[in-house]
Amino acid sequence: MTSIVEPIKEVVLSITFDNGKEFTAREVIVSILGCETYFAKSYNSWGRGQNKNANGLLRQYFHKSRQLNDIEVVEVLDAIDKLNSRSRKYLGSRTPYEAF
Structure with missing residues (x-):
């Protein structure tokens, strides 16, 4: 997991977690990134619109059935791009x- 999260450490300012199973390793992710959580x-799904939208966008590249450990860094960087x-x-x- 470190090899996936480490390359994006400098650009992640915060993470909003929900109760989804994709965040079961959140302590590890936060310890690597050192960002606000x-x-x-x-x-309260109405209060998580942006979070749900981002998760939906990522699901286009990473299906729920995939384990985080099976995702290559190049795949993450490609999806971000x-x-x-x-x-x-x-x-x-x-x-x-363009905006940032």
Whole structure:
């Protein structure tokens, strides 16, 4: 897991966790990244819209059945690049790369 998370350490400022099984190793992830963490309230899906949207976008590249340990760093970096190259309505049709 360290080999996946370590390359993105400098760009991750915070993580919002929900109760999904994809976050069972959250302590390990946070210890590697050293970032701020937040927890979404259970059963308050209306308060986690951005979190749910991000999870849905990532699911296009990483199915729930895949174990985090089976995902290669190059796959994560490729998914990040593709997601940050998509234009977003909330950014005035700019991509995250253009906006930030």
